[in-house]
Amino acid sequence: KPFIVGLTGGIGSGKTTVANLFAEKGIELVDADIVAREVVAQGSIGLESIKTHFGVEVISANGELNRQALRELVFNDDKQRQWLNNLLHPLIRQTMMQQVAQAQSEYVILVVPLLFENGLDSLVNTTLVVDISPTLQQQRSAKRDNTSAAAIQKIINSQMSREQRLAKAQYVIDNQGDVTKLTQQVNQLHQHFLIQAKQVNS
Ligand code: ATP
Structure with a gap:
Protein backbone atom coordinates (compact mmCIF):
# COMPACT_ATOMS: atom_id res chain seq x y z
CA LYS A 1 0.00 0.00 0.00
CA PRO A 2 1.71 3.22 -1.14
CA PHE A 3 2.54 6.02 1.26
CA ILE A 4 0.52 9.07 0.13
CA VAL A 5 1.59 12.68 0.48
CA GLY A 6 -1.33 15.09 -0.05
CA LEU A 7 0.00 18.24 -1.75
CA THR A 8 -2.09 21.39 -1.58
CA GLY A 9 -1.90 25.19 -1.55
CA GLY A 10 -3.89 28.19 -2.74
CA ILE A 11 -4.20 29.42 -6.32
CA GLY A 12 -0.82 30.25 -7.84
CA SER A 13 1.12 28.95 -4.82
CA GLY A 14 3.24 26.57 -6.90
CA LYS A 15 1.58 23.15 -6.48
CA THR A 16 2.26 22.11 -10.08
CA THR A 17 5.84 23.40 -9.92
CA VAL A 18 6.50 21.47 -6.70
CA ALA A 19 4.77 18.32 -7.97
CA ASN A 20 6.97 18.37 -11.09
CA LEU A 21 10.11 18.59 -8.92
CA PHE A 22 9.03 15.41 -7.09
CA ALA A 23 8.21 13.78 -10.44
CA GLU A 24 11.80 14.49 -11.60
CA LYS A 25 12.88 12.24 -8.72
CA GLY A 26 10.73 9.42 -10.04
CA ILE A 27 7.83 9.99 -7.67
CA GLU A 28 4.46 9.32 -9.30
CA LEU A 29 1.77 12.00 -9.22
CA VAL A 30 -1.98 11.70 -9.05
CA ASP A 31 -3.64 15.03 -9.88
CA ALA A 32 -7.22 15.70 -8.75
CA ASP A 33 -7.79 18.21 -11.57
CA ILE A 34 -6.81 15.63 -14.19
CA SER A 105 7.24 4.65 -6.77
CA GLU A 106 8.38 4.63 -3.12
CA TYR A 107 5.58 7.05 -2.28
CA VAL A 108 2.95 8.99 -4.22
CA ILE A 109 2.11 12.68 -4.39
CA LEU A 110 -1.64 13.36 -4.52
CA VAL A 111 -2.12 16.92 -5.80
CA VAL A 112 -5.44 18.34 -4.60
CA PRO A 113 -6.12 22.10 -4.65
CA LEU A 114 -9.01 21.75 -2.16
CA LEU A 115 -7.50 18.92 -0.08
CA PHE A 116 -8.66 20.29 3.30
CA GLU A 117 -11.79 22.05 2.03
CA ASN A 118 -13.15 18.76 0.62
CA GLY A 119 -11.95 16.57 3.49
CA LEU A 120 -9.62 14.57 1.24
CA ASP A 121 -6.85 14.86 3.82
CA SER A 122 -8.48 11.81 5.44
CA LEU A 123 -7.21 9.73 2.47
CA VAL A 124 -3.52 10.59 2.79
CA ASN A 125 -0.69 9.64 5.17
CA THR A 126 0.65 13.17 5.46
CA THR A 127 -0.02 16.67 4.12
CA LEU A 128 2.31 19.15 2.42
CA VAL A 129 1.25 22.77 1.91
CA VAL A 130 2.93 25.10 -0.60
CA ASP A 131 2.80 28.52 1.02
CA ILE A 132 3.08 32.05 -0.40
CA SER A 133 1.55 35.38 0.62
CA PRO A 134 -1.73 36.54 -0.97
CA THR A 135 0.23 39.33 -2.66
CA LEU A 136 2.49 36.80 -4.39
CA GLN A 137 -0.56 34.66 -5.22
CA GLN A 138 -1.96 37.67 -7.06
CA GLN A 139 1.31 38.46 -8.87
CA ARG A 140 2.10 34.92 -10.00
CA SER A 141 -1.46 34.00 -10.99
CA ALA A 142 -1.86 37.22 -12.97
CA LYS A 143 1.42 36.65 -14.78
CA ARG A 144 0.42 33.10 -15.68
CA ASP A 145 -3.27 33.38 -16.53
CA ASN A 146 -3.69 36.96 -17.73
CA THR A 147 -6.84 37.27 -15.57
CA SER A 148 -8.01 40.28 -13.59
CA ALA A 149 -6.97 40.91 -10.00
CA ALA A 150 -10.67 40.77 -9.03
CA ALA A 151 -11.14 37.31 -10.54
CA ILE A 152 -8.05 35.99 -8.76
CA GLN A 153 -9.17 37.58 -5.47
CA LYS A 154 -12.55 35.88 -5.82
CA ILE A 155 -10.84 32.49 -6.06
CA ILE A 156 -8.53 33.28 -3.12
CA ASN A 157 -11.61 34.21 -1.07
CA SER A 158 -13.40 30.96 -2.01
CA GLN A 159 -10.47 28.90 -0.72
CA MET A 160 -9.36 28.29 2.86
CA SER A 161 -7.36 31.18 4.33
CA ARG A 162 -3.57 30.99 4.45
CA GLU A 163 -3.71 30.75 8.26
CA GLN A 164 -6.27 27.93 8.29
CA ARG A 165 -4.29 25.98 5.70
CA LEU A 166 -1.00 26.39 7.57
CA ALA A 167 -2.67 25.28 10.81
CA LYS A 168 -3.69 22.01 9.14
CA ALA A 169 -0.40 21.35 7.34
CA GLN A 170 1.97 18.64 8.53
CA TYR A 171 4.73 19.93 6.23
CA VAL A 172 5.10 23.37 4.66
CA ILE A 173 7.15 24.49 1.67
CA ASP A 174 7.89 28.22 1.62
CA ASN A 175 7.70 29.13 -2.09
CA GLN A 176 8.29 32.86 -1.68
CA GLY A 177 11.88 32.56 -2.80
CA ASP A 178 13.38 31.47 -6.11
CA VAL A 179 13.22 28.05 -7.73
CA THR A 180 16.67 27.12 -6.35
CA LYS A 181 15.36 27.56 -2.81
CA LEU A 182 12.26 25.58 -3.75
CA THR A 183 14.32 22.70 -5.13
CA GLN A 184 16.40 22.55 -1.94
CA GLN A 185 13.26 22.16 0.17
CA VAL A 186 11.87 19.48 -2.16
CA ASN A 187 15.18 17.55 -1.98
CA GLN A 188 15.05 17.54 1.84
CA LEU A 189 11.40 16.52 1.98
CA HIS A 190 11.99 13.78 -0.57
CA GLN A 191 14.66 12.18 1.66
CA HIS A 192 12.30 12.50 4.60
CA PHE A 193 9.31 10.96 2.79
CA LEU A 194 11.47 8.05 1.57
CA ILE A 195 12.28 7.19 5.18
CA GLN A 196 8.68 7.64 6.33
CA ALA A 197 7.33 5.50 3.51
CA LYS A 198 9.78 2.70 4.42
CA GLN A 199 8.79 2.86 8.09
CA VAL A 200 5.07 2.71 7.35
CA ASN A 201 5.53 -0.33 5.10
CA SER A 202 7.84 -2.28 7.41
P1 ATP B 1 -3.10 26.79 -9.60
O1 ATP B 1 -3.70 26.27 -8.36
O2 ATP B 1 -3.56 28.16 -9.90
O3 ATP B 1 -3.20 25.85 -10.77
P2 ATP B 1 -0.37 26.12 -8.75
O4 ATP B 1 -0.45 26.13 -7.28
O5 ATP B 1 -0.31 24.80 -9.45
O6 ATP B 1 -1.51 27.03 -9.35
P3 ATP B 1 1.95 26.83 -10.32
O7 ATP B 1 1.22 26.78 -11.60
O8 ATP B 1 2.96 25.78 -10.02
O9 ATP B 1 0.92 26.98 -9.11
O10 ATP B 1 2.68 28.24 -10.15
C1 ATP B 1 2.01 29.47 -10.44
C2 ATP B 1 2.91 30.36 -11.30
O11 ATP B 1 4.01 30.81 -10.50
C3 ATP B 1 3.51 29.63 -12.49
O12 ATP B 1 3.58 30.52 -13.57
C4 ATP B 1 4.91 29.25 -11.98
O13 ATP B 1 5.82 29.12 -13.04
C5 ATP B 1 5.26 30.41 -11.08
N1 ATP B 1 6.15 30.05 -9.97
C6 ATP B 1 6.07 28.97 -9.15
N2 ATP B 1 7.03 28.99 -8.22
C7 ATP B 1 7.75 30.10 -8.44
C8 ATP B 1 8.90 30.70 -7.80
N3 ATP B 1 9.49 30.15 -6.74
N4 ATP B 1 9.35 31.86 -8.30
C9 ATP B 1 8.77 32.45 -9.36
N5 ATP B 1 7.70 31.96 -10.02
C10 ATP B 1 7.19 30.79 -9.56
Whole structure:
Protein backbone atom coordinates (compact mmCIF):
# COMPACT_ATOMS: atom_id res chain seq x y z
CA LYS A 1 0.00 0.00 0.00
CA PRO A 2 1.71 3.22 -1.14
CA PHE A 3 2.54 6.02 1.26
CA ILE A 4 0.52 9.07 0.13
CA VAL A 5 1.59 12.68 0.48
CA GLY A 6 -1.33 15.09 -0.05
CA LEU A 7 0.00 18.24 -1.75
CA THR A 8 -2.09 21.39 -1.58
CA GLY A 9 -1.90 25.19 -1.55
CA GLY A 10 -3.89 28.19 -2.74
CA ILE A 11 -4.20 29.42 -6.32
CA GLY A 12 -0.82 30.25 -7.84
CA SER A 13 1.12 28.95 -4.82
CA GLY A 14 3.24 26.57 -6.90
CA LYS A 15 1.58 23.15 -6.48
CA THR A 16 2.26 22.11 -10.08
CA THR A 17 5.84 23.40 -9.92
CA VAL A 18 6.50 21.47 -6.70
CA ALA A 19 4.77 18.32 -7.97
CA ASN A 20 6.97 18.37 -11.09
CA LEU A 21 10.11 18.59 -8.92
CA PHE A 22 9.03 15.41 -7.09
CA ALA A 23 8.21 13.78 -10.44
CA GLU A 24 11.80 14.49 -11.60
CA LYS A 25 12.88 12.24 -8.72
CA GLY A 26 10.73 9.42 -10.04
CA ILE A 27 7.83 9.99 -7.67
CA GLU A 28 4.46 9.32 -9.30
CA LEU A 29 1.77 12.00 -9.22
CA VAL A 30 -1.98 11.70 -9.05
CA ASP A 31 -3.64 15.03 -9.88
CA ALA A 32 -7.22 15.70 -8.75
CA ASP A 33 -7.79 18.21 -11.57
CA ILE A 34 -6.81 15.63 -14.19
CA VAL A 35 -8.93 12.91 -12.54
CA ALA A 36 -11.88 15.33 -12.43
CA ARG A 37 -11.65 15.57 -16.23
CA GLU A 38 -11.13 11.82 -16.71
CA VAL A 39 -14.31 10.88 -14.84
CA VAL A 40 -16.41 12.84 -17.36
CA ALA A 41 -14.38 11.97 -20.48
CA GLN A 42 -16.12 10.58 -23.55
CA GLY A 43 -17.47 7.09 -22.91
CA SER A 44 -17.15 7.39 -19.11
CA ILE A 45 -19.86 6.31 -16.66
CA GLY A 46 -19.76 9.85 -15.28
CA LEU A 47 -20.61 11.45 -18.61
CA GLU A 48 -23.35 8.89 -19.32
CA SER A 49 -24.97 9.59 -15.92
CA ILE A 50 -24.84 13.34 -16.52
CA LYS A 51 -26.39 12.92 -19.97
CA THR A 52 -29.20 10.75 -18.59
CA HIS A 53 -29.93 13.22 -15.79
CA PHE A 54 -29.57 16.62 -17.53
CA GLY A 55 -30.30 15.69 -21.13
CA VAL A 56 -28.38 15.98 -24.39
CA GLU A 57 -28.13 19.77 -24.07
CA VAL A 58 -25.05 19.27 -21.83
CA ILE A 59 -23.27 17.33 -24.59
CA SER A 60 -21.33 19.20 -27.29
CA ALA A 61 -21.51 18.35 -30.97
CA ASN A 62 -18.23 16.40 -30.66
CA GLY A 63 -19.69 14.22 -27.88
CA GLU A 64 -17.75 15.83 -25.05
CA LEU A 65 -19.21 17.39 -21.91
CA ASN A 66 -20.33 20.98 -22.49
CA ARG A 67 -19.02 22.42 -19.21
CA GLN A 68 -20.48 25.86 -19.77
CA ALA A 69 -23.97 24.42 -20.31
CA LEU A 70 -23.65 22.23 -17.22
CA ARG A 71 -22.37 25.15 -15.13
CA GLU A 72 -25.38 27.22 -16.15
CA LEU A 73 -27.80 24.42 -15.24
CA VAL A 74 -26.42 23.99 -11.70
CA PHE A 75 -25.41 27.62 -11.09
CA ASN A 76 -28.58 28.76 -9.35
CA ASP A 77 -29.92 25.34 -8.42
CA ASP A 78 -28.64 23.89 -5.16
CA LYS A 79 -30.51 20.63 -5.65
CA GLN A 80 -29.01 19.99 -9.08
CA ARG A 81 -25.56 21.07 -7.94
CA GLN A 82 -25.83 18.64 -5.05
CA TRP A 83 -26.91 15.87 -7.42
CA LEU A 84 -23.82 16.55 -9.53
CA ASN A 85 -21.48 16.65 -6.53
CA ASN A 86 -22.96 13.41 -5.20
CA LEU A 87 -22.13 11.81 -8.54
CA LEU A 88 -18.69 13.31 -9.13
CA HIS A 89 -17.07 13.46 -5.69
CA PRO A 90 -17.18 9.70 -5.01
CA LEU A 91 -16.12 8.98 -8.61
CA ILE A 92 -13.13 11.33 -8.34
CA ARG A 93 -12.19 9.90 -4.95
CA GLN A 94 -12.37 6.29 -6.18
CA THR A 95 -10.44 7.01 -9.36
CA MET A 96 -7.71 8.88 -7.48
CA MET A 97 -7.30 5.99 -5.04
CA GLN A 98 -7.22 3.45 -7.91
CA GLN A 99 -4.42 5.44 -9.55
CA VAL A 100 -2.56 5.66 -6.25
CA ALA A 101 -2.87 1.90 -5.77
CA GLN A 102 -1.28 1.30 -9.18
CA ALA A 103 1.75 3.50 -8.50
CA GLN A 104 5.17 1.88 -8.38
CA SER A 105 7.24 4.65 -6.77
CA GLU A 106 8.38 4.63 -3.12
CA TYR A 107 5.58 7.05 -2.28
CA VAL A 108 2.95 8.99 -4.22
CA ILE A 109 2.11 12.68 -4.39
CA LEU A 110 -1.64 13.36 -4.52
CA VAL A 111 -2.12 16.92 -5.80
CA VAL A 112 -5.44 18.34 -4.60
CA PRO A 113 -6.12 22.10 -4.65
CA LEU A 114 -9.01 21.75 -2.16
CA LEU A 115 -7.50 18.92 -0.08
CA PHE A 116 -8.66 20.29 3.30
CA GLU A 117 -11.79 22.05 2.03
CA ASN A 118 -13.15 18.76 0.62
CA GLY A 119 -11.95 16.57 3.49
CA LEU A 120 -9.62 14.57 1.24
CA ASP A 121 -6.85 14.86 3.82
CA SER A 122 -8.48 11.81 5.44
CA LEU A 123 -7.21 9.73 2.47
CA VAL A 124 -3.52 10.59 2.79
CA ASN A 125 -0.69 9.64 5.17
CA THR A 126 0.65 13.17 5.46
CA THR A 127 -0.02 16.67 4.12
CA LEU A 128 2.31 19.15 2.42
CA VAL A 129 1.25 22.77 1.91
CA VAL A 130 2.93 25.10 -0.60
CA ASP A 131 2.80 28.52 1.02
CA ILE A 132 3.08 32.05 -0.40
CA SER A 133 1.55 35.38 0.62
CA PRO A 134 -1.73 36.54 -0.97
CA THR A 135 0.23 39.33 -2.66
CA LEU A 136 2.49 36.80 -4.39
CA GLN A 137 -0.56 34.66 -5.22
CA GLN A 138 -1.96 37.67 -7.06
CA GLN A 139 1.31 38.46 -8.87
CA ARG A 140 2.10 34.92 -10.00
CA SER A 141 -1.46 34.00 -10.99
CA ALA A 142 -1.86 37.22 -12.97
CA LYS A 143 1.42 36.65 -14.78
CA ARG A 144 0.42 33.10 -15.68
CA ASP A 145 -3.27 33.38 -16.53
CA ASN A 146 -3.69 36.96 -17.73
CA THR A 147 -6.84 37.27 -15.57
CA SER A 148 -8.01 40.28 -13.59
CA ALA A 149 -6.97 40.91 -10.00
CA ALA A 150 -10.67 40.77 -9.03
CA ALA A 151 -11.14 37.31 -10.54
CA ILE A 152 -8.05 35.99 -8.76
CA GLN A 153 -9.17 37.58 -5.47
CA LYS A 154 -12.55 35.88 -5.82
CA ILE A 155 -10.84 32.49 -6.06
CA ILE A 156 -8.53 33.28 -3.12
CA ASN A 157 -11.61 34.21 -1.07
CA SER A 158 -13.40 30.96 -2.01
CA GLN A 159 -10.47 28.90 -0.72
CA MET A 160 -9.36 28.29 2.86
CA SER A 161 -7.36 31.18 4.33
CA ARG A 162 -3.57 30.99 4.45
CA GLU A 163 -3.71 30.75 8.26
CA GLN A 164 -6.27 27.93 8.29
CA ARG A 165 -4.29 25.98 5.70
CA LEU A 166 -1.00 26.39 7.57
CA ALA A 167 -2.67 25.28 10.81
CA LYS A 168 -3.69 22.01 9.14
CA ALA A 169 -0.40 21.35 7.34
CA GLN A 170 1.97 18.64 8.53
CA TYR A 171 4.73 19.93 6.23
CA VAL A 172 5.10 23.37 4.66
CA ILE A 173 7.15 24.49 1.67
CA ASP A 174 7.89 28.22 1.62
CA ASN A 175 7.70 29.13 -2.09
CA GLN A 176 8.29 32.86 -1.68
CA GLY A 177 11.88 32.56 -2.80
CA ASP A 178 13.38 31.47 -6.11
CA VAL A 179 13.22 28.05 -7.73
CA THR A 180 16.67 27.12 -6.35
CA LYS A 181 15.36 27.56 -2.81
CA LEU A 182 12.26 25.58 -3.75
CA THR A 183 14.32 22.70 -5.13
CA GLN A 184 16.40 22.55 -1.94
CA GLN A 185 13.26 22.16 0.17
CA VAL A 186 11.87 19.48 -2.16
CA ASN A 187 15.18 17.55 -1.98
CA GLN A 188 15.05 17.54 1.84
CA LEU A 189 11.40 16.52 1.98
CA HIS A 190 11.99 13.78 -0.57
CA GLN A 191 14.66 12.18 1.66
CA HIS A 192 12.30 12.50 4.60
CA PHE A 193 9.31 10.96 2.79
CA LEU A 194 11.47 8.05 1.57
CA ILE A 195 12.28 7.19 5.18
CA GLN A 196 8.68 7.64 6.33
CA ALA A 197 7.33 5.50 3.51
CA LYS A 198 9.78 2.70 4.42
CA GLN A 199 8.79 2.86 8.09
CA VAL A 200 5.07 2.71 7.35
CA ASN A 201 5.53 -0.33 5.10
CA SER A 202 7.84 -2.28 7.41
P1 ATP B 1 -3.10 26.79 -9.60
O1 ATP B 1 -3.70 26.27 -8.36
O2 ATP B 1 -3.56 28.16 -9.90
O3 ATP B 1 -3.20 25.85 -10.77
P2 ATP B 1 -0.37 26.12 -8.75
O4 ATP B 1 -0.45 26.13 -7.28
O5 ATP B 1 -0.31 24.80 -9.45
O6 ATP B 1 -1.51 27.03 -9.35
P3 ATP B 1 1.95 26.83 -10.32
O7 ATP B 1 1.22 26.78 -11.60
O8 ATP B 1 2.96 25.78 -10.02
O9 ATP B 1 0.92 26.98 -9.11
O10 ATP B 1 2.68 28.24 -10.15
C1 ATP B 1 2.01 29.47 -10.44
C2 ATP B 1 2.91 30.36 -11.30
O11 ATP B 1 4.01 30.81 -10.50
C3 ATP B 1 3.51 29.63 -12.49
O12 ATP B 1 3.58 30.52 -13.57
C4 ATP B 1 4.91 29.25 -11.98
O13 ATP B 1 5.82 29.12 -13.04
C5 ATP B 1 5.26 30.41 -11.08
N1 ATP B 1 6.15 30.05 -9.97
C6 ATP B 1 6.07 28.97 -9.15
N2 ATP B 1 7.03 28.99 -8.22
C7 ATP B 1 7.75 30.10 -8.44
C8 ATP B 1 8.90 30.70 -7.80
N3 ATP B 1 9.49 30.15 -6.74
N4 ATP B 1 9.35 31.86 -8.30
C9 ATP B 1 8.77 32.45 -9.36
N5 ATP B 1 7.70 31.96 -10.02
C10 ATP B 1 7.19 30.79 -9.56
